[in-house]
Amino acid sequence: MIRINENYRKLQASYLFSEIARRVRRFQETNPDRDVIKLGIGDVTRALPPACIDAFRTAVEEMAADDTFRGYGPEQGYDFLREAIATNDYAARSVDIHPDDIFVSDGAKCDTANIQELFACDTRIAIPDPVYPVYVDTNVMAGRTGEWNNGRYSNVVYLDSTPDNNYVPDLPREKVDLIYLCFPNNPTGATVTHDQLAAWVRYAFDNKALILYDAAYACYIRGDSLPRSIYEIDGAREVAIEFQSFSKSAGFTGTRCAYTVVPEACRAYDSQGDVQFLNAMWNRRHTTKFNGVSYPVQRAAAAVYSAEGKRQTRELTDFYLGNAALIRDRMSTMGFSLVGGEHSPYIWLRIDGDSWEFFDRLLNEASVVVTPGSGFGACGEGHIRISAFNSRSAVVEAMRRIGALFQ
Amino acid sequence: MIRINENYRKLQASYLFSEIARRVRRFQETNPDRDVIKLGIGDVTRALPPACIDAFRTAVEEMAADDTFRGYGPEQGYDFLREAIATNDYAARSVDIHPDDIFVSDGAKCDTANIQELFACDTRIAIPDPVYPVYVDTNVMAGRTGEWNNGRYSNVVYLDSTPDNNYVPDLPREKVDLIYLCFPNNPTGATVTHDQLAAWVRYAFDNKALILYDAAYACYIRGDSLPRSIYEIDGAREVAIEFQSFSKSAGFTGTRCAYTVVPEACRAYDSQGDVQFLNAMWNRRHTTKFNGVSYPVQRAAAAVYSAEGKRQTRELTDFYLGNAALIRDRMSTMGFSLVGGEHSPYIWLRIDGDSWEFFDRLLNEASVVVTPGSGFGACGEGHIRISAFNSRSAVVEAMRRIGALFQ
Numbered sequence: 001m002i003r004i005n006e007n008y009r010k011l012q013a014s015y016l017f018s019e020i021a022r023r024v025r026r027f028q029e030t031n032p033d034r035d036v037i038k039l040g041i042g043d044v045t046r047a048l049p050p051a052c053i054d055a056f057r058t059a060v061e062e063m064a065a066d067d068t069f070r071g072y073g074p075e076q077g078y079d080f081l082r083e084a085i086a087t088n089d090y091a092a093r094s095v096d097i098h099p100d101d102i103f104v105s106d107g108a109k110c111d112t113a114n115i116q117e118l119f120a121c122d123t124r125i126a127i128p129d130p131v132y133p134v135y136v137d138t139n140v141m142a143g144r145t146g147e148w149n150n151g152r153y154s155n156v157v158y159l160d161s162t163p164d165n166n167y168v169p170d171l172p173r174e175k176v177d178l179i180y181l182c183f184p185n186n187p188t189g190a191t192v193t194h195d196q197l198a199a200w201v202r203y204a205f206d207n208k209a210l211i212l213y214d215a216a217y218a219c220y221i222r223g224d225s226l227p228r229s230i231y232e233i234d235g236a237r238e239v240a241i242e243f244q245s246f247s248k249s250a251g252f253t254g255t256r257c258a259y260t261v262v263p264e265a266c267r268a269y270d271s272q273g274d275v276q277f278l279n280a281m282w283n284r285r286h287t288t289k290f291n292g293v294s295y296p297v298q299r300a301a302a303a304v305y306s307a308e309g310k311r312q313t314r315e316l317t318d319f320y321l322g323n324a325a326l327i328r329d330r331m332s333t334m335g336f337s338l339v340g341g342e343h344s345p346y347i348w349l350r351i352d353g354d355s356w357e358f359f360d361r362l363l364n365e366a367s368v369v370v371t372p373g374s375g376f377g378a379c380g381e382g383h384i385r386i387s388a389f390n391s392r393s394a395v396v397e398a399m400r401r402i403g404a405l406f407q
Numbered sequence: 408m409i410r411i412n413e414n415y416r417k418l419q420a421s422y423l424f425s426e427i428a429r430r431v432r433r434f435q436e437t438n439p440d441r442d443v444i445k446l447g448i449g450d451v452t453r454a455l456p457p458a459c460i461d462a463f464r465t466a467v468e469e470m471a472a473d474d475t476f477r478g479y480g481p482e483q484g485y486d487f488l489r490e491a492i493a494t495n496d497y498a499a500r501s502v503d504i505h506p507d508d509i510f511v512s513d514g515a516k517c518d519t520a521n522i523q524e525l526f527a528c529d530t531r532i533a534i535p536d537p538v539y540p541v542y543v544d545t546n547v548m549a550g551r552t553g554e555w556n557n558g559r560y561s562n563v564v565y566l567d568s569t570p571d572n573n574y575v576p577d578l579p580r581e582k583v584d585l586i587y588l589c590f591p592n593n594p595t596g597a598t599v600t601h602d603q604l605a606a607w608v609r610y611a612f613d614n615k616a617l618i619l620y621d622a623a624y625a626c627y628i629r630g631d632s633l634p635r636s637i638y639e640i641d642g643a644r645e646v647a648i649e650f651q652s653f654s655k656s657a658g659f660t661g662t663r664c665a666y667t668v669v670p671e672a673c674r675a676y677d678s679q680g681d682v683q684f685l686n687a688m689w690n691r692r693h694t695t696k697f698n699g700v701s702y703p704v705q706r707a708a709a710a711v712y713s714a715e716g717k718r719q720t721r722e723l724t725d726f727y728l729g730n731a732a733l734i735r736d737r738m739s740t741m742g743f744s745l746v747g748g749e750h751s752p753y754i755w756l757r758i759d760g761d762s763w764e765f766f767d768r769l770l771n772e773a774s775v776v777v778t779p780g781s782g783f784g785a786c787g788e789g790h791i792r793i794s795a796f797n798s799r800s801a802v803v804e805a806m807r808r809i810g811a812l813f814q
Contacts (some may be wrong), residue, residue: 001614001676002526002584002675002676003526003527003530003675003676003677004525004584004675004676004683005528006527006677006727007524007687008525008691014694041479043478045476046473047471047472047473048471050471051505053468053470056467056470056703057699060467061460061466063454063455063460063463063662065454066452066454069453069658069661070661071452071658072660073646106513106701109698110698114696115714116413117412117548118412119410122410123409133695137695140694141524176410177410178646179409199540208409209408229775253478254476254477254478254479254699254702255703256472256479256513256700256701264763268411268432269408269411270413271408276411281411281412284415288516288545288548289516289530289541290516290520291513291514291517291660291663293513294513294663294704295700296467296703320538342459365721390474396714
């Protein structure tokens with residue numbers, strides 16, 4: 001008899017964005033004349049940079065002729081892209097990451113979801129709260145958690161991100177094996193300093209733990225005060241895997257390209273306590289279960305590192321940061337306390353009361369869509385996330401409407 | 408302490424295509440003047456159909472302007488593609504598959520690799536031999552097999568495909584839960600009749616088993632005598648999941664698009680023996696661990712179903728079938744017994760002795776690369792696979808050279 005993986009039954013309905021969509025749809029049906037402004041979902045709104053489009057076009061033409069056509073490529077990604085990443089995202093900042101450490105994929109979602117397959121079933125995981133739900137859900141599916149109880153799974157160490165710690169979680173008091181971190185954070189927009197991150201790396205060394213570092217929003221960091229990669233911390237190459245994406249840096253959410261860094265020195269242990277290197281294991285996983293990213297998409301991604309590509313992606317992220325600064329400024333003026341919106345496209349707002357009620361109020365009274373914080377975890381209650389991904393005029397108008405409510 | 412998934416240590420080195428590449432490289436280094444013809448790897452060689460290129464180009468231009476740009480799409484695929492698949496690959500052949508049953512992905516490799524996650528750890532699996540190695544390896548990683556011993560994993564029911572059964576395996580004598588089938592087969596090129604497939608569907612009903620049907624080569628079937636989908640068999644929608652791909656039908660090996668069909672009625676059981684529907688489970692898996700296929704790629708794939716796209720992909724597969732017929736004819740004339748090459752781009756040749764020795768002889772004496780059968784499993788020994796994916800002139804020349812050796 002074919003039996004299911006019963007761990008799936010522990011999963012809670014992933015209702016956050018579908019519930020938002022349902023409420024927005026109902027509102028629009030009953031208020032067809034109202035212009036709804038969406039600052040909810042974390043999806044970019046502006047076109048791909050022209051440099052990426054040019055490279056994309058050229059590669060599509062290559063696929064049109066037998067003598068330039070490309071079939072299966074290397075599962076790990078083409079050398080032209082892996083080398084461009086190593087040179088520009090790492091060597092240029094004096095971080096020693098080799099092309100062989102880099103695995104190109106179709107999304108940081110897939111990679112952060114799949115990486116847990118490399119580890120033992122009884123791995124003790126630590127996951128921030130609030131959090132991008134993929135980290136938790138994929139561990140539920142794999143059977144590493146217990147049941148859902150009072151808004152949390154058992155057998156998970158939750159790392160609370162609260163006003164008290166300025167939304168940067170403290171080191172866990174108990175021993176954990178696998179730690180998920182994300183900075184600049186989704187959903188809070190909080191950032192981490194070199195010293196704070198170094199404390200996590202030290203924890204990983206002291207406890208033979210591993211850090212999974214989601215740096216998908218690193219492209220929003222400005223200046224040199226904050227780390228853009230965990231490998232800026234000494235020793236991190238032994239104890240951390242890093243996830244990066246072209247989604248938020250170059251608008252690839254619908255085009256699909258990302259990469260994961262598993263340095264050659266990165267290690268775990270077998271049941272005898274002997275060191276096992278994770279680069280070889282991830283390579284085996286990647287080549288067995290994945291067949292590489294679409295060739296024209298890899299060419300488009302590599303164009304991010306051309307001189308024009310760098311200028312254009314900077315312009316793009318600057319634009320969204322401009323929106324974020326505007327939201328930050330207006331909401332602060334209205335008296336809200338908040339974090340994020342600097343070095344991040346997200347603003348995490350403290351509110352009074354229930355976050356779904358606040359969501360409904362903004363929708364019904366201002367026709368503005370945000371994301372209720374409780375959808376990201378228990379610590380998200382009493383907060384909402386405002387996203388800077390929209391046009392300038394939409395952001396200005398949304399702030400005007402919210403201002404009319406609260407001032 | 409972070410411990411690895413120890414199942415990875417059971418995996419055998421996946422050396423088949425890397426070992427072929429190594430031997431070919433060495434041969435070319437020592438014989439730089441010899442023109443090597445590759446009929447080894449199963450990768451297409453001809454350009455994307457013009458209809459796909461046109462749609463690809465148009466979609467790239469959409470990504471270049473803010474008002475036509477697409478961000479995150481539905482993880483399951485855009486409706487325009489799911490509907491085109493349902494209409495053309497199913498309804499047109501009177502098979503009742505709905506768009507909601509179809510999950511667009513970036514490759515049949517990923518889907519056949521990931522599908523096992525839905526099932527219990529102690530699922531008893533049946534896998535053909537010879538076989539595409541992904542089916543076995545992904546179950547090894549998940550811990551469903553025992554150790555490797557004498558060329559096979561314990562706890563796997565191998566379905567022998569041999570000259571005695573004309574390379575279509577018999578039903579297992581023992582009870583199994585999950586059955587992998589692939590027709591037209593990779594690597595043998597063998598095909599299955601409606602009656603043979605109906606017997607497997609009956610087995611699945613009788614034993615509450617599930618069939619995973621890899622139909623990536625269905626586009627090479629000509630005429631109406633053979634099933635192109637398992638859903639042509641009555642009742643299969645309850646007991647089978649099907650995998651299809653644009654790789655071999657429209658040359659998408661480097662462009663990446665495929666789809667998996669999990670009909671609404673398709674069922675497994677929980678530990679209480681109650682029915683659980685797999686469409687909802689796969690939907691949960693797909694939306695949690697995957698973010699959809701690149702929008703321009705989905706547009707290119709949908710163009711396969713336009714009038715020109717149908718004509719052009721037919722022309723493309725006809726071309727490779729022409730190569731296959733030529734190989735079949737010439738090798739038969741030389742006195743080899745073989746299967747495949749009709750309704751399939753692969754020819755599976757019986758040879759005397761060791762398949763790596765035969766590989767070396769063809770490489771050294773004819774400068775022709777094929778694939779040694781033993782790389783696909785124990786039953787592959789004494790065979791080689793010849794692929795029809797090359798230009799006509801290369802195939803003609805390869806046959807001339809091999810003919811000079813054996814006639």
